[in-house]
Amino acid sequence: MKATGSQIIVESLKKEGVRHIFGYPGGVVLNIFDALYDAKDIKLFLTRHEQGATHMADGYARSTGKVGVALVTSGPGATNTVTGIATAAMDSIPIVVLTGQVPTMLIGNDAFQEADIVGITRPCCKYNYLVKDINDLAYTIKEAFHIASSGRPGPVVIDLPKDVSAATGKFHWPDKLNLRSYNPTMEGNRWMIEKAAEKITRSKKPVIIAGGGVILSGASDELRIFAEFTDIPVTTTLMGIGAFPTDHHLSLGMLGMHGTYYANMAIQESDLLIAVGMRFDDRVTGKIDAFAPNAEIIHIDIDPTSIRKNVDVDIPIVGDSTKVLFTLNQILKETDKPQWEEIRKSWIKHIDEWKKARPLSYRFDENIIKPQYVIEKLYEATGGDAIIATEVGQNQMWAAQFFKYKKPRTFLSSGGLGTMGYGFPAALGAQVAFPDKTVIDIAGDGSIQMNIQELATAVIYDLPVKVAILNNHYLGMVRQWQELFFNERYSHSYLHEVPSFVKIAEAYGAVGLRAEKPSDVEPVIREALRVRKPVFMDFVIDWKEKVYPMVPAGAPIDQMLFDEEPKKEEKKLKVIK
């Protein structure tokens, strides 16, 4: 079949099952956009900024498990995608970013809108290509999707010079790939898994830490079988939220810097950690030398570089979480059946005491809206049946702590890179994938202003995302650090009078609602969920509210700060060990 490069690109995307693309046109990708004009089974969502496009592709990928696709032009269009690419890379999200490039004969000549995007993105993507020959197009796209979605997933960039997309050639879809240098290990080493099973049988105080890898691999069911069969409590990282139901009796919630008291205490007391699909990020471990001092560690991860990068590991198992957990479950069920409940009884009891002593809590106030209250009400109003995206900062941590997540792929948050401005476009991407689901972006007034222009995308494509803005006129997390560690010197964290989010919403053709006192919260949420339109909910919250518990950066994770009832002679903050 004779075809132009652009038609080959579009046909190849169809072969990969792509139905939705997020993008922005420009000079050197006009041929591709022209080919898309006729492609009825592929819908392109025109965003307002290329960063928005990559985050939408990312949110689409996180919520569906499919590869998200973004298409942008060269130069500034391409460089605007870098934050989205780095965000996806840090959280192992499969996206393919197609960037336009100046014609091959002009590459290197500082041509108009030229940027070396292959060079720029090399350190922040899983792989990238510059396609110089039309005959390589189809193969490259197939390979790119394979690399993005297999092994430890990640973003892949394909740079497409204008002359290649304009040339004429033959469309030939390759049957198979020939990648001798890329073979992710899927099956864990059987002998190692047997050793792990033996340790699990002997352990008295084990804890499972589930990370984003559990969700990416689809291992939630196996994880649940494993935890329930062996009666081992499960804590998740931020990226692992949704991997294990928060309301399960074995759930410890999130661990780490803003983790629960009981998760962090359990980790520090445990004699065995079973880490699945997580990478011991510094926000999880706190002071590394003091992390889980008595525990042996079993580490299951598909990426060998994650193992022994930050912590020493006793049993490393390289492999896909689902496959390894499946084998582990089989082995455990075949071993002479230990009386799990009996073995774990005192450990579970101990944990339940911690849970009772310091549950996640906040002080409700009748006169001023507490952000945690807003999240609780969002949970109640949706019954937990929603996809929650977050921005970054206090809003993200409250969303992680106070909403209960029952299913994987329902919590979308920039974990590794901590990208402000991620949540809103990511929510739009998820809404494209699930038009009938409730999708909520929990935002701060700082973060929402980083990609607020995508409200136009939301309105035009009828994407009824609800944005809950926890408005405190501050960069809340920055303020929190300044208050706790910088002697209340609030250097440039006050955002002054923020714009009227209600008017902004209305100006774009969306709905704006405002809640100024606690009694407004429920009606506002109810109204927002009722209208089938994008909504900004502006919640004026207690600007002094902080995220607790908190482990100061560099401290051991059992040294948490709590919000104590202020007593006359005592300092308000107490370090509790």
Place this chain on the structure above:
Amino acid sequence: MRHTISILVENKFGVLSRVAGLFSGRGYNIESISVGETLDPKISVMTIVTEGEEAIVEQITKQLNKLIDVIKVQDLFEVEHVEREMVLIKITPPAQLKAEALRLAEIFRGRVVDSSQKTYTIEITGDEKKIEAFVELMKPMGVKEFVRSGKIAIAREKIRQ
């Protein structure tokens, strides 16, 4: 410890910068790097000399292995191997030392590859110690310029019992 790492990679453009970028991006140090084609023109071999604690070198080899274009990584520290590098050294010996310079070059199995009225350029290959010893000996001869190739290395074959 110092490690010599041999890496088989796809012979494509950009691969060298992927490998070098991995080192700089993660704060590892490259002491020397040399690259060339193998018998199969689609594959190149890189020899990288790096230094670091065991855990760092373990990360380096794992990270290298993770790169899509890397076919095989071998840390030669773990096996018997032969290392060589080449140096071209341009000296300006005073008249009374000219003969001595040539004699030393011969002892070290160097070759004079260029000469002018005032200079000799000597090619010398060998392991690091030999090269350092030679350079040391040449210092009194007035080293005008010298250039090292970076190390290349290959594992020794096992001798069958």
